[in-house]
Each structure stands twice: as structure tokens, then as C-alpha cells.
Amino acid sequence: MIDFKRPKTVIKVPEVLNASNILTFLRNVSVIFTFENKQLEDYALDLSKLKKINVLGMLLLYKIIEFGAERKCFHQPHIYFEKFMEDKWQEYDFIPLINAYVRQQDTSKNLQNLNVQMTDNFILAPQPLLRDSNFTNKYLKTKFLPKINEYYEGREKVISMISTCFSEILLNFWEHAVEDTKSIMIANGNRDHMEIACADTGNGIISTLKSNLKYSNIDDEKLIFKSTLKNITSKENTNHMGYGLWIIDQIVSAIEGRFHLYSEGVAYINDYGKSKTLKTGHWKGTIVYLALPLENAKSLSDIEIFKRKLSDNIKIDFI
Amino acid sequence: MTIDLKKYGPLLSDKKIGDEIYQEIRINLDKEEIINIDFKHITSMATFCAKQIFGRLYIEMGPEKFFERIKLMNANEDLKIIIKMGIQNALDES
Numbered sequence: 413m414i415d416f417k418r419p420k421t422v423i424k425v426p427e428v429l430n431a432s433n434i435l436t437f438l439r440n441v442s443v444i445f446t447f448e449n450k451q452l453e454d455y456a457l458d459l460s461k462l463k464k465i466n467v468l469g470m471l472l473l474y475k476i477i478e479f480g481a482e483r484k485c486f487h488q489p490h491i492y493f494e495k496f497m498e499d500k501w502q503e504y505d506f507i508p509l510i511n512a513y514v515r516q517q518d519t520s521k522n523l524q525n526l527n528v529q530m531t532d533n534f535i536l537a538p539q540p541l542l543r544d545s546n547f548t549n550k551y552l553k554t555k556f557l558p559k560i561n562e563y564y565e566g567r568e569k570v571i572s573m574i575s576t577c578f579s580e581i582l583l584n585f586w587e588h589a590v591e592d593t594k595s596i597m598i599a600n601g602n603r604d605h606m607e608i609a610c611a612d613t614g615n616g617i618i619s620t621l622k623s624n625l626k627y628s629n630i631d632d633e634k635l636i637f638k639s640t641l642k643n644i645t646s647k648e649n650t651n652h653m654g655y656g657l658w659i660i661d662q663i664v665s666a667i668e669g670r671f672h673l674y675s676e677g678v679a680y681i682n683d684y685g686k687s688k689t690l691k692t693g694h695w696k697g698t699i700v701y702l703a704l705p706l707e708n709a710k711s712l713s714d715i716e717i718f719k720r721k722l723s724d725n726i727k728i729d730f731i
Numbered sequence: 732m733t734i735d736l737k738k739y740g741p742l743l744s745d746k747k748i749g750d751e752i753y754q755e756i757r758i759n760l761d762k763e764e765i766i767n768i769d770f771k772h773i774t775s776m777a778t779f780c781a782k783q784i785f786g787r788l789y790i791e792m793g794p795e796k797f798f799e800r801i802k803l804m805n806a807n808e809d810l811k812i813i814i815k816m817g818i819q820n821a822l823d824e825s
Binding site: 552553557561571572575576578579580582583586643649651652653655656659711712713718719726727728729730731 | 740743745746783786795799801802804807812813816817819824
């Protein structure tokens with residue numbers, strides 16, 4: 413029997429959408445990146461089967477909805493979802509953003525009203541990482557970081573490790589952020605564990621690196637692996653050192669956490685110190701996901717490679 | 732004199748702030764012989780900023796003058812590593 417009420421094409425989101433089950437999602441939504449300005453009719457995004465989702469899943473769902481709306485991919489698309497999803501949007505403070513799209517308001521205004529929720533767990537509501545954004549800077553410094561310091565008071569290594577990861581992620585996304593492809597960061601955590609996810613739909617890490625002739629002929633899968641090594645940057649001979657992803661990768665390996673990097677059809681996955689690369693569905697832009705167990709948090713000074721690599725010839729008067 | 736980085740902190744992670752700190756140190760180097768830079772309220776710093784500020788100063792001033800005139804106060808162990816990385820990278824490229 414044909415159901416004439418349902419759209420002809422339904423993009424399905426699987427039951428579980430987290431760091432261990434992201435590949436099906438990437439495969440299913442990759443087609444949306446080819447729909448820019450097409451205003452296709454009879455399309456639906458089906459979230460009704462979702463039963464489990466984490467910060468990474470929440471962020472990617474939001475970004476794909478945002479891309480579809482801002483890039484005029486669809487004409488009057490449908491989104492199917494159940495109470496579970498509605499609750500999750502509420503929990504992660506996405507409702508103002510979703511409503512803004514429905515009403516076609518300026519979403520940046522809604523983002524400015526978001527707060528850090530602190531209960532037993534904390535959630536960093538989705539934050540735009542806009543270049544030269546005083547708002548983002550102020551928000552992080554006056555609201556988020558003081559809350560992190562308060563929440564993890566007395567656990568200096570935890571604070572130091574989280575701050576190092578944030579510094580490098582923020583700088584990377586800030587430097588590559590483009591207004592119309594808003595980089596968004598979201599995080600949550602508790603006493604034992606913290607997850608951070610960042611994503612954009614701009615120029616991905618693969619395209620960015622390939623803009624440097626040195627990397628232009630390297631296979632994408634090899635290149636995403638290379639991006640996690642020291643000194644790999646598209647902007648050589650600048651203050652960019654190409655250390656950010658390398659530092660994060662070393663920290664994650666040392667504490668047996670998780671570090672995932674997805675960009676333009678390839679991924680680098682470091683799960684508990686074991687890393688691999690793979691081909692995935694195309695994501696326009698870059699996705700970074702970090703899961704940090706905090707029980708054995710390590711600061712840079714605990715990790716041998718950072719101590720070994722430094723020359724003793726540099727003379728600095730630390731007092 | 733002492734430059735307290737508190738007003739830029741607790742995270743030094745963007746280019747604009749890095750530029751401002753570099754300029755503040757540079758201006759004061761013209762007026763004062765020794766500059767103390769206080770990291771007491773700084774939790775972390777991106778390697779980019781370390782190179783942008785201290786890598787640049789180290790190259791411009793040379794190791795001896797940098798050691799004599801720039802004093803880094805209250806930097807935690809991680810900050811010390813990040814600052815060294817920034818200087819090392821600037822030296823490798825110079």
C-alpha cells in the first residue's frame with residue numbers, strides 16, 4: 413500500500429547515535445551535502461527510532477539540520493521524532509536553536525542566551541566558535557572555565573588536562589572558523605568522565621591541508637593520520653606549529669581515552685590508545701570528538717614524550 | 732615591572748590575545764630592563780600563542796637577553812612545557 417502522506421525520501425538516523433555508532437549516520441546523511449540550494453521537496457529526516465544519543469550525536473544532528481536549512485537543501489522538509497528526542501534537545505539546550513530555524517530567526521542571538529548547566533553532571537550548551545567573537549571568549553572565560561574550575565576543585569591535573577585540550581581545540585576551530593559554517597562546540601561531563609565534541613561544515617581538515625602543495629597528492633586516509641602528527645600544518649612558517657592535534661592525541665593515548673577526527677570522507681580513530689584510519693560517509697567540514705576519563709588524568713608534564721622532545725639548550729628564567 | 736596576565740586568562744588560546752600580550756611586553760621592554768610576566772591566573776595556553784609571544788621574543792632578543800630580561804613567574808609545569816615548545820619551534824624555523 414502506498415502512503416501518500418509520507419515524503420518519498422526519508423533519511424534515517426539509526427537507533428544509537430554516539431561515538432561507537434557514528435558511521436551509519438555519516439553514510440546516511442552524506443548525500444545532504446550535495447543538495448545545496450536545490451530546495452528538494454518530499455524529504456524527511458527520521459529520528460523516531462533513536463533510543464540512545466551522546467554529545468557527538470546531538471551536535472551532528474543539529475549541524476546537519478542547520479546545514480539543510482541554511483543552505484536551502486530542502487523545501488518544507490519533515491523531521492520525525494519521538495519524546496526521547498524532544499527531551500534530549502531540551503536537556504542539551506538545543507530547543508532555542510531548533511525554534512529559531514522553524515521561525516527563521518537569527519540563530520546567533522539564541523546562542524547568546526545559553527548557559528552552563530551544573531547539576532551532578534554538567535553540560536556545556538552548544539557554543540559557536542566564531543572568529544573574533546568577543547562573546548565566545550567572554551562566555552568561556554566568565555562562565556564555562558570558572559565552572560570547570562569549581563566543579564573539579566582540588567583536582568589540578570584534571571583542570572590542567574581539560575584546559576590544554578580546550579586551548580588547542582579552540583585555537584584550531586577559531587582559526588579556521590567561517591561565519592556561515594559556524595563551528596559549534598558542546599561538552600558534558602561528571603566526576604569521572606568528560607566528552608567534548610566540535611563540528612563545522614566549512615573547509616575540512618583534508619581540504620585545508622591539501623591547500624599546501626606538500627600534502628596535495630597524499631591519499632586522504634593517510635593525510636588524516638598525518639594531521640595528528642607533530643609539525644603538520646597547512647600554514648607553515650607562521651605561528652601555527654601543527655602541534656594541537658598531536659598534543660591531544662598523546663594525552664588521549666596516555667589516559668586511554670578516545671579521540672576521533674572525521675573530515676570529508678575519512679576518519680582517524682584513537683580508541684583507548686589504539687589508532688586506525690578508515691573511510692566514512694562524506695562530512696563537509698571537520699568533526700572532533702574527545703572522551704577523557706578523569707580518574708588517571710595526566711598533565712603534559714606527566715607524559716614522557718613532551719619532556720623528551722624539549723631541548724635543554726633553551727634558556728628561560730622561570731621564577 | 733610585572734605584567735599580570737590575569738586580564739587575558741585563564742586560557743590563552745587566540746591569536747588576538749597573543750598579539751596583545753606580545754605588544755604589551757614589547758612596549759615595556761623599551762622602558763624597563765627586566766619584565767616579570769605573571770602566569771598565576773593562567774590555566775593553559777595554546778602552543779600557537781606560546782610561539783607567537785615567546786618564540787618571537789626569544790628570536791628577536793636572542794637567548795642571553797631573553798634570559799636576563801624576561802622572567803616568567805608562577806607558570807605551572809604544563810605552561811613551562813608549552814612555552815618551551817613554542818620557543819623550540821620558532822628556533823627550528825629560524
